[in-house]
Amino acid sequence: EEKTPLLQLQALQVAYGGIQAVKGISLELHHGELVCLIGANGAGKTTTLNAIAGVLPIVGGSIAYEGKPIANLPAHKRLRQGIALVPEGRGIFTRLTVEENLRMGAYTRRDRAGVEADLERIYTMLPRVKERLHQVAGTLSGGEQQMVAIGRALLSRPRLLLLDEPSMGLAPLVVEKIFEVVQSVSREGVTILLVEQNANLALEFAQRAYVMESGQITLSGSGAELLADPKVRAAYLGEL
Ligand code: ATP
Numbered sequence: 001e002e003k004t005p006l007l008q009l010q011a012l013q014v015a016y017g018g019i020q021a022v023k024g025i026s027l028e029l030h031h032g033e034l035v036c037l038i039g040a041n042g043a044g045k046t047t048t049l050n051a052i053a054g055v056l057p058i059v060g061g062s063i064a065y066e067g068k069p070i071a072n073l074p075a076h077k078r079l080r081q082g083i084a085l086v087p088e089g090r091g092i093f094t095r096l097t098v099e100e101n102l103r104m105g106a107y108t109r110r111d112r113a114g115v116e117a118d119l120e121r122i123y124t125m126l127p128r129v130k131e132r133l134h135q136v137a138g139t140l141s142g143g144e145q146q147m148v149a150i151g152r153a154l155l156s157r158p159r160l161l162l163l164d165e166p167s168m169g170l171a172p173l174v175v176e177k178i179f180e181v182v183q184s185v186s187r188e189g190v191t192i193l194l195v196e197q198n199a200n201l202a203l204e205f206a207q208r209a210y211v212m213e214s215g216q217i218t219l220s221g222s223g224a225e226l227l228a229d230p231k232v233r234a235a236y237l238g239e240l
Contacts, residue, residue: 004066004067005028005029005030005031005064005067006029006030006031006033006065006066006159006160006191007028007029007052007063007064007065007160007191007193008026008027008028008029008062008063008064008067009025009026009027009028009048009052009061009062009063009064010026010061010062010064011024011025011026011060011061011062012024012025012026012048012051012058012060012061012062012063013058013059013060013061014044014047014048014050014051014056014057014058014059015059016047020059020215021044021047021215022044022047022048022051022215023044023214023215023216024060024061024216025044025048025061025212025215025216025217026061026217027210027217027220029160029191029193030191031189031191032186032189032190032191033191033192033207033208034182034183034186034191034192034194034205034206034207035192035193035194035206035207035208035209035210036193036194036195036196036202036203036205036206036208036209036210036223037049037193037194037195037196037209037210037212038195038196038197038199038202038203038209038210038211038212038236039211039212039213039236040213040235040236041197043212043213043214043215044212044214044215044216045164045195045212046088046164046165046195048195048212049085049087049162049164049193049195050085050087051063052083052085052160052162052193053075053078053079053083053084053085053162054070054073054074054075054077054078054083055075055085055087058071065078065081065083065160070083076108079108079156080108082156082157082158082159082160083158083159083160083162084105084153084154084156084158084160084161084162085153085162085164086146086149086150086152086153086161086162086163086164086166087149087164088164088165088168088195089168090145090146090148090149091149092137092138092140092145092148092149093137094136094137094138095136095137095138096136096137097133097134097135097136097137098129098132098133098134098135098137098140098148099133099134100137101137101148101152102119102122102129102133102148102151102152102155103115103119103155104152104155105151105152105153105154105155105156106118106155106156108156109155109156109157114157115155118154118155118157119155122151122154122155125151125181125184125185126147126150126151126181128144128147129144129147129148129151132144141174142169142170142174143170143171143174143177143178146166146170146178147177147178147181149166150163150166150178150181150182150185154185154190158190159190159191160190160191160192160193161185161190161191161192161193162192162193162195163182163192163193163194163195164195165195165196165197166178166179166182166194166196167179167196167197167198167201168197175198175201179201179205182194182205183205194206199232199236199237200227200236200237202223203223203224203226203227203232204223204227205223206223207222207223208220208221208222208223209221209222209223209226211226211232211236219231219232
């Protein structure tokens, strides 16, 4: 096992103007791990993912990827190094077709044959998407759009996949499908950081998790440990 974490945040701070949304968090992801970030609305989860992807600047602390600082790299360079974000709300290009959306994920790649091979792999993993390649993406269901967003991210051949609330607004059965896809991506060796409001689901699913509250990490542990933690149960699983 490799000792250098794939991703390491140290004392990370992110602010919107004078408002500090992330107040000095530290966390790490090891190669191949599936880790969840849970917490209430406004805790700073999305802000954290966006800072890792380079969509938001940081105001303090550090982000290391494969042991090297990346906080000064623009988002497209981080993408080229293997950090892909599936943003909150999915970021689908609604007027483009499904296939066009997927191919956007490969825009930094020059290896055409590799892209075609990856498309085929993604079609196998996402048969629903394959059936709809020529459909305008804005007319897809929420679950189908989420699949396309994940497929598009996979086309950049990520080593680190950042998923922001893939279950948002979806029916339970659809959520289950999405999580199956995430699990199979994880089994292929992609390291995943998943932001999820549904703590119950996230903790059952993740190897490890961090709990975020008001811009800080207040708890961390294995999914099972956190599921059993009375504080977590009271705050996030609706128990008294
Ligand atoms: P949610 O699940 O609701 O997305 P979250 O944990 O992802 O919550 P963030 O979206 O990261 O939380 O928000 C963290 C804090 O930063 C909140 O107080 C939010 O109001 C604030 N914030 C987020 N985006 C902006 C922005 N563009 N401008 C100003 N403040 C913002």
